[in-house]
Amino acid sequence: xxxxxxxxxxxxxxxxxxxxxxxxxxxxxxxxxxxxxxxxxxxxxxxxxxxxxxxxxxxxxxxxxxxxxxxxxxxxxxxxxxxxxxxxxxxxxxxxxxxxxxxxxxxxxxxxxxxxxxxxxxxxxxxxxxxxxxxxxxxxxxxxxxxxxxxxxxxxxxxxxxxxxxxxxxxxxxxxxxxxxxxxxxxxxxxxxxxxxxxxxxxxxxxxxxxxxxxxxxxxxxxxxxxxxxxxxxxxxxxxxxxxxxxxxxxxxxxxxxx
Amino acid sequence: xxxxxxxxxxxxxxxxxxxxxxxxxxxxxxxxxxxxxxxxxxxxxxxxxxxxxxxxxxxxxxxxxxxxxxxxxxxxxxxxxxxxxxxxxxxxxxxxxxxxxxxxxxxxxxxxxxxxxxxxxxxxxxxxxxxxxxxxxxxxxxxxxxxxxxxxxxxxxxxxxxxxxxxxxxxxxxxxxxxxxxxxxxxxxxxxxxxxxxxxxxxxxxxxxxxxxxxxxxxxxxxxxxxxxxxxxxxxxxxxxxxxxxxxx
Numbered sequence: 001x002x003x004x005x006x007x008x009x010x011x012x013x014x015x016x017x018x019x020x021x022x023x024x025x026x027x028x029x030x031x032x033x034x035x036x037x038x039x040x041x042x043x044x045x046x047x048x049x050x051x052x053x054x055x056x057x058x059x060x061x062x063x064x065x066x067x068x069x070x071x072x073x074x075x076x077x078x079x080x081x082x083x084x085x086x087x088x089x090x091x092x093x094x095x096x097x098x099x100x101x102x103x104x105x106x107x108x109x110x111x112x113x114x115x116x117x118x119x120x121x122x123x124x125x126x127x128x129x130x131x132x133x134x135x136x137x138x139x140x141x142x143x144x145x146x147x148x149x150x151x152x153x154x155x156x157x158x159x160x161x162x163x164x165x166x167x168x169x170x171x172x173x174x175x176x177x178x179x180x181x182x183x184x185x186x187x188x189x190x191x192x193x194x195x196x197x198x199x200x201x202x203x204x205x206x207x208x209x210x211x212x213x214x215x216x217x218x219x220x221x222x223x224x225x226x227x228x229x230x231x232x233x234x235x236x237x238x239x240x241x242x243x244x245x246x247x248x249x250x251x252x253x254x255x256x257x258x259x
Numbered sequence: 260x261x262x263x264x265x266x267x268x269x270x271x272x273x274x275x276x277x278x279x280x281x282x283x284x285x286x287x288x289x290x291x292x293x294x295x296x297x298x299x300x301x302x303x304x305x306x307x308x309x310x311x312x313x314x315x316x317x318x319x320x321x322x323x324x325x326x327x328x329x330x331x332x333x334x335x336x337x338x339x340x341x342x343x344x345x346x347x348x349x350x351x352x353x354x355x356x357x358x359x360x361x362x363x364x365x366x367x368x369x370x371x372x373x374x375x376x377x378x379x380x381x382x383x384x385x386x387x388x389x390x391x392x393x394x395x396x397x398x399x400x401x402x403x404x405x406x407x408x409x410x411x412x413x414x415x416x417x418x419x420x421x422x423x424x425x426x427x428x429x430x431x432x433x434x435x436x437x438x439x440x441x442x443x444x445x446x447x448x449x450x451x452x453x454x455x456x457x458x459x460x461x462x463x464x465x466x467x468x469x470x471x472x473x474x475x476x477x478x479x480x481x482x483x484x485x486x487x488x489x490x491x492x493x494x495x496x497x498x499x500x501x502x503x504x505x506x507x508x
Contacts, residue, residue: 009370010367010370010371010372011367011368011369011370013367014364014367014368015367015368017364017367018353018355018356018364021355021356021360022355025355026355088354089353092351092354093347093349093351094351094352094353094354096317096347096351097351097353097365097368097412098368099316099317100315100316100317100340100343100345101340101365101368101369102336102337102338102340102341102368102369102370103368104337258316258317258318258319259277259312259317259318259319
């Protein structure tokens with residue numbers, strides 16, 4: 001058996017299948033609300049207020065914000081999937097059934113992470129597709145966009161695994177969403193270009209990882225960006241690797257899993 | 260009864276200290292022969308569940324060795340764990356899955372191919388009278404039914420050794436007797452059983468050999484007859500009370 005066959009064996013595929021089944025089964029909670037929320041952003045910021053901000057970097061405002069809005073939904077979807085799935089499994093201890101199976105910790109971490117990645121991608125692509133008739137934009141670099149979207153979803157999905165394991169209470173999971181992820185996403189240049197900010201805020205934005213992700217997605221869609229997209233993509237890939245290392249650690253050494 | 264040369268379970272010098280300094284296992288060694296029905300008795304907090312959890316790596320022992328049918332439980336954990344079925348003390352069913360899916364997915368986690376998993380699931384659903392509940396979410400079941408699903412789940416990947424951790428806690432008398440009958444049948448078919456229980460009557464009824472664990476150490480071990488003779492006891496309950504320090508009048 002090759003290394004690849006061994007890593008993606010039936011045990012791994014079963015857990016990944018379970019993760020997909022979970023979010024599909026509760027689709028009214030996992031897939032529909034983010035689509036609706038994003039559509040509201042598009043309507044409020046793009047259609048209603050967008051008339052006052054006609055163009056950013058020579059791009060109509062609605063077109064300018066759409067990749068960021070889609071990415072924001074993708075991030076939230078990916079993160080929420082794993083953080084709640086792992087947290088629930090841990091709280092009700094049915095994760096033990098997985099931890100004592102013949103799967104390695106890396107396989108478990110990867111199956112959870114890919115499940116969340118898929119949900120993030122479905123939501124992100126959904127928002128993009130629903131918003132495109134309003135924005136009227138095409139995609140300049142589809143492969144780059146898909147690569148960026150997948151890597152970003154993977155990163156936040158892996159981060160969700162860490163948070164799901166580390167959290168002792170459900171409010172720890174929601175705290176991370178409301179106090180860390182959402183503000184970083186809002187301040188990550190979804191609705192504006194960093195060039196529009198005063199110098200101090202612009203500098204602060206450069207420390208926000210979501211800024212690079214939004215910027216890369218925007219470049220791939222519109223060829224408009226604040227930074228050079230390729231080093232940005234490298235940063236995003238590095239963050240994904242770091243987040244996955246965290247997820248792996250969480251399955252192996254995380255608190256309240258194995259004692 | 261099928262006997263093999265390699266012991267089903269060999270535990271040597273297993274130590275586990277919790278982060279608060281509590282020594283849960285203090286150098287536990289024991290051997291369970293293949294095909295044996297082995298009982299692990301002891302008061303609450305004696306280390307029974309920690310021992311089971313250490314074998315399947317839910318607990319991380321500080322030191323010691325564990326072999327399952329000759330396979331190192333840590334270095335060769337994939338092979339070792341495939342041979343183990345665990346029916347834990349606490350109900351821990353996946354609330355997103357139906358009864359049927361609980362078994363099929365569990366089999367999948369253990370690498371059982373889908374066709375075989377489905378066949379085995381059918382057998383076990385029938386055996387545990389769960390056929391009419393197959394499409395029900397596990398969260399909607401009664402306590403007794405959940406316990407039956409837990410049993411079926413532990414068996415769906417055809418383990419060679421079954422860990423039954425307090426299997427009949429909170430179970431009504433009828434189900435208890437049916438479970439006893441079934442585990443006896445499995446044992447006659449060659450499956451090794453490691454049972455932890457508070458119900459001494461259960462150990463008396465089912466187990467050939469018994470180990471008494473107290474304060475993280477094996478305090479006594481032997482066949483029921485040997486232990487009764489050694490402690491001058493009429494039954495396992497008296498042996499238990501003498502070993503754990505509450506002598507009977």
